[in-house]
Amino acid sequence: MTALWLVxxxxxxxxxxxxxxxxxxxDNAPIxxxxxxxxxxxxxxxxxxxxxxxxxxxxPNGVIIAGRDGRVLVRNAAADESGGDAHxxxxxxAAVQHHLRGALRGEQRSQTVELYGPxxxxxxxxxxPLGAAGAVATIEDVxxxxxxxxxxxxxxxxxxxxLKTPIGALAVLAETLIxxxxxxxxxxxxxxxxxxAHRVAKIIDDLLELSRIELSGDLVVASVDVxxxxxxxxxxxxxxxxQRNVTxxxxxxxxxxHVNADQAQLASALGNLVDNAxxxxxxxxxxxVTAFPESQGVTFLVTDSGIGIPSHDLDRIFERFYRVDRARxxxxxxxxxxxxxxRHVVSNHGGAVTVESREGExxxxxxxxxDRPVPAS
Amino acid sequence: MMNELRKSFHNELEDVRSExxxxxxxxxxxxxxxxxxxxxxxxxxxxxxxSGDDEIDARSLDLEERCVQILALQAPVAxxxxxxxxxxxxxAEVERSAxxxxxxxxxxxxxxxxxxxxxxxxxxxxxxxxxxxxxxxxIESFVENDAAKAAAIDDMDNxxxxxxxxxxxxxxESHSAGHIDLQVAVQLAVVARFYERIGDHAVNxxxxxxxxxxxxxxxxxxxxxxxxxxxxTGELPRQQIPDAGD
Numbered sequence: 001m002t003a004l005w006l007v008x009x010x011x012x013x014x015x016x017x018x019x020x021x022x023x024x025x026x027d028n029a030p031i032x033x034x035x036x037x038x039x040x041x042x043x044x045x046x047x048x049x050x051x052x053x054x055x056x057x058x059x060p061n062g063v064i065i066a067g068r069d070g071r072v073l074v075r076n077a078a079a080d081e082s083g084g085d086a087h088x089x090x091x092x093x094a095a096v097q098h099h100l101r102g103a104l105r106g107e108q109r110s111q112t113v114e115l116y117g118p119x120x121x122x123x124x125x126x127x128x129p130l131g132a133a134g135a136v137a138t139i140e141d142v143x144x145x146x147x148x149x150x151x152x153x154x155x156x157x158x159x160x161x162x163l164k165t166p167i168g169a170l171a172v173l174a175e176t177l178i179x180x181x182x183x184x185x186x187x188x189x190x191x192x193x194x195x196x197a198h199r200v201a202k203i204i205d206d207l208l209e210l211s212r213i214e215l216s217g218d219l220v221v222a223s224v225d226v227x228x229x230x231x232x233x234x235x236x237x238x239x240x241x242x243q244r245n246v247t248x249x250x251x252x253x254x255x256x257x258h259v260n261a262d263q264a265q266l267a268s269a270l271g272n273l274v275d276n277a278x279x280x281x282x283x284x285x286x287x288x289v290t291a292f293p294e295s296q297g298v299t300f301l302v303t304d305s306g307i308g309i310p311s312h313d314l315d316r317i318f319e320r321f322y323r324v325d326r327a328r329x330x331x332x333x334x335x336x337x338x339x340x341x342x343r344h345v346v347s348n349h350g351g352a353v354t355v356e357s358r359e360g361e362x363x364x365x366x367x368x369x370x371d372r373p374v375p376a377s
Numbered sequence: 378m379m380n381e382l383r384k385s386f387h388n389e390l391e392d393v394r395s396e397x398x399x400x401x402x403x404x405x406x407x408x409x410x411x412x413x414x415x416x417x418x419x420x421x422x423x424x425x426x427x428s429g430d431d432e433i434d435a436r437s438l439d440l441e442e443r444c445v446q447i448l449a450l451q452a453p454v455a456x457x458x459x460x461x462x463x464x465x466x467x468x469a470e471v472e473r474s475a476x477x478x479x480x481x482x483x484x485x486x487x488x489x490x491x492x493x494x495x496x497x498x499x500x501x502x503x504x505x506x507x508x509x510x511x512x513x514x515x516i517e518s519f520v521e522n523d524a525a526k527a528a529a530i531d532d533m534d535n536x537x538x539x540x541x542x543x544x545x546x547x548x549x550e551s552h553s554a555g556h557i558d559l560q561v562a563v564q565l566a567v568v569a570r571f572y573e574r575i576g577d578h579a580v581n582x583x584x585x586x587x588x589x590x591x592x593x594x595x596x597x598x599x600x601x602x603x604x605x606x607x608x609x610t611g612e613l614p615r616q617q618i619p620d621a622g623d
Contacts, residue, residue, distance in 0.1 A: 086517055087402035094399045116409040307495040311502055312413055358503075360496030 062139030066100045068132070079139060088115045092123055096137045099127035103135035112142075120312075122146045151319055158321035162336055166199045206337040209268065210320070213344045219262040221372045226257040226291045226298055233270040234289055237278050246281045248274065251290025251301075259298040260371045261349055269345035270300060272338035273365050277304035279334060280363070297351065297370035308359040317355065318343040342367070386451045393447070393464055396440055397471065398520060400433060401582070404474045405512040408575065411481040412505030415568065416498055418489050423482035430479045437472040441465060459592065463585040467519070470578040470585075474512070477571045477578075484568045491561045494551045500544040504572040507537045511579035518583055524590040530583035537576040544569045 053074065056063050062079030066072050079096075092113060099109040106129050115121045120143070127137040173193045180186050227250075234248045241248050259266075270289075277287040281304045288303045309317060313324045321336040342365075346353045349369050357363035407426060414422040444465045447453065453461055493501075511533055518527035545566055552562040587593050607613050 085513065086520065087405040087513060090398055090402035090516075091406060094402075116406055116413070118409070308499060310416060310498065312417075358499045360494065360499030 060141075062096075064096055064100065064137045064139075065130070065134060066104065066137075067134040068104065070101065070104060073134065085117070088117065088121065091115065092125070092139060095125045096127075096139065099125055100135050100137050103127035103129045103137065105129075151316075154316075154322065155320060158323065158336065162203060162321050163200075166196045166203070169196045170200070203335045203337070206335045206341065210337055210341050210344065213265060213268070213341060213348065219265065219348060219372060221260050221374050222263055223258045223374065224261050224263045224266060226259055226300075227253045227255070229263070229267060229270060230289050230291060230300070232267060233274045236271055237274045240275070241278045241287070244278065244281065245284045246278050246287060247285075248278065248287045248289065251288055253291050254293065257291060257293060257298060259369055260374050261369050262345075262372075265345045265348060266369065269342045269367065270302075272342050273300075273302040273367065276334070276338055277302050277306065277363070277365075280304065281306035294368060295370075297368060300367040300369070301364060302367070303362065303364040305362040308361050308363055309355065309357040310359055311357075314355060314357060318353070386447070386453070386457070389443070389447055389451075390453075390457065390460055393440060393443055394460075394519075396436070396443075397464055397467060398516060400436060400440070400468070400471045400475075401512065401516050401519070403433065404471055404478060405509055405516060407475065407478045408505055408509040408512065411478045411485075412501060414482050415485040415488075416493075416501060418485065420486060420489060423485050426482045427479050430475055433472060433475040437468050440468050444468070456589075459589050463589045467582050467585050470581045474575050474578045477575050480571050481568055484564050484571070488561050488564050491557060493561075493565075494547070494556050496547050497544070497551055497557075497565065500540060500547055501568070504537060504540045504544065504569065507533070507540060508572045508575045508579070511537065511576045515579040515582040515586070518586045522586070522590050524587045524593075527583035527586035527590075531580050534576045534580045537573060541569045541573045 053076070056074070056076035057078075059076060060078055062081075063074070063076045064072055064079050065074040092115075095111055095113050099111060102109045107127075108129065109127045111125050113123050113125060115123070121141065122143050122145075124140045124142055125137060126140070127135060129135050170193060173189050173196065177186060177189050177193070180189065230250055230253065234250055237248060274287065274289060281287055285305045287305075289300070290303075291298050291300045293299075309324055313322075316322050317324065318339045320340045322339075323336055342353055346367060346369070349372060351367065351369045353368070354366045355363060356366075407429075410422065411426060413419065414426065444461050447461050451457075511530055514526055514530050514533060517523065518530070548557075548562050548565050548569075551557050552559065557565070584595050603613065
């Protein structure tokens with residue numbers, strides 16, 4: 001949070017500097033006795049104005065100062081790059097103009113401007129009157145703050161949903177079983193109870209794995225055979241793939257391709273990506289897993305021809321318990337933690353994970369793992 | 378005195394241009410918003426866009442009046458006249474585009490609660506993105522007086538037209554697979570038309586920008602073609618209206 005309270009003070013000083021600087025050239029109000037004094041005073045004022053402008057330019061927030069007549073006297077560097085795309089810039093500047101006019105009438109104003117982008121951005125425009133000096137408006141970019149707020153709010157809602165739903169179901173099933181005497185119904189309810197218990201167990205397993213990956217400071221680095229790793233991830237998902245008639249293909253991998261990484265963590269990340277690709281593929285679809293060497297490391301590609309991910313969810317899918325379609329998620333049997341595990345593994349290795357996706361056309365996850373130094377044995 | 382008058386005229390013209398750019402930026406911003414409303418069934422968002430259209434209508438009318446005032450009071454000529462005439466035409470294009478964005482939101486209300494196939498959703502996203510790209514190019518060409526960029530908008534629109542055709546095909550497939558009922562299918566076909574029309578309005582804005590910069594208008598091509606049909610006496614052929622009795 002920048003010191004926003006400083007802005008009106010700086011602005012007033014800067015405007016006064018500009019006005020005084022002008023006054024020194026006036027015919028009626030000499031501020032120095034001799035020409036050299038006047039020059040020195042002018043140069044001092046100019047220096048002060050330059051210093052204040054430099055201070056404003058160094059601020060991350062946009063600052064715009066208007067005189068009493070509404071004319072913009074001062075803009076800092078951030079004010080010119082606050083809107084992103086041309087049309088976003090126009091909308092932010094229009095809001096600034098609107099609120100500056102209000103501030104010149106003596107009102108203190110503030111507005112949150114949400115821009116759909118792309119990229120999506122949120123800025124807050126504040127405007128304050130400066131008395132005789134005019135008015136000042138600031139543009140504060142709160143995109144990251146509002147994203148984090150959304151993540152936090154959704155996380156609480158999602159975790160209670162994911163944990164409460166199976167536990168609630170278990171309680172109801174157990175209560176029904178107590179009074180039930182028909183063996184057929186008892187068997188059906190018992191099966192459902194087992195399924196729900198497995199679901200809770202899976203969530204707890206994934207949570208434990210996630211916290212283990214998060215907490216493990218030191219990686220157990222060894223040379224990992226990339227081909228074998230991919231074959232293992234593919235065969236581990238072959239049963240689920242067979243059930244949905246999805247073909248998992250392993251692409252051409254350069255022979256002898258190795259990467260220095262934590263084998264268990266890498267297997268977990270790749271396994272989760274293949275598992276997701278199979279789950280969200282259409283029946284009879286195809287999943288391709290491949291890898292190639294890239295800038296002192298290895299890049300894995302997991303491509304599916306499935307339902308794809310909506311563009312507005314793309315930057316959120318790596319959050320814990322985040323669900324693109326909550327209604328569908330129970331059917332897939334996932335826990336909502338798979339991609340969080342992938343992100344943590346990648347972060348532990350200093351790599352990167354990205355996704356390209358289009359609804360109805362499928363998704364491609366790109367996992368870059370740089371070679372880690374192998375500890376001397 | 379004369380210089381002051383010209384200065385006031387140019388300030389007034391600059392204000393009109395800025396306000397027009399602001400309206401167009403508002404429409405550009407509303408396109409992805411409307412797409413998201415359609416895909417997520419965001420009824421609150423739909424209401425926001427639909428009620429916001431009154432403001433666009435009012436501001437468009439104000440802007441039109443300012444243009445007419447400039448014409449009446451300042452009697453601009455040559456390039457200045459082209460600016461005002463083009464602005465008058467562009468206001469209508471922007472205002473109509475805002476109506477189409479509203480129509481997408483109204484369609485979102487009508488199909489609320491109906492799940493759409495991922496393939497349909499994917500093409501809707503693409504159409505929204507392309508329509509927005511066309512509008513961004515239109516604004517940029519207007520702000521920068523860039524006739525070359527304005528001329529490219531027409532070709533960019535071909536992709537949006539192709540997407541519309543692809544979408545209609547996907548609607549047929551989804552309907553015949555029993556995933557959407559006929560009412561939803563019809564609404565979606567109309568939505569595709571709305572995106573396609575937004576693209577056409579962006580193309581028209583581009584043509585007006587070319588007119589401002591170069592004096593060129595697409596109608597000139599057709600008119601020149603017609604004039605080339607004149608006979609040796611300079612007489613132009615007249616379209617024969619078929620007799621009802623024939």
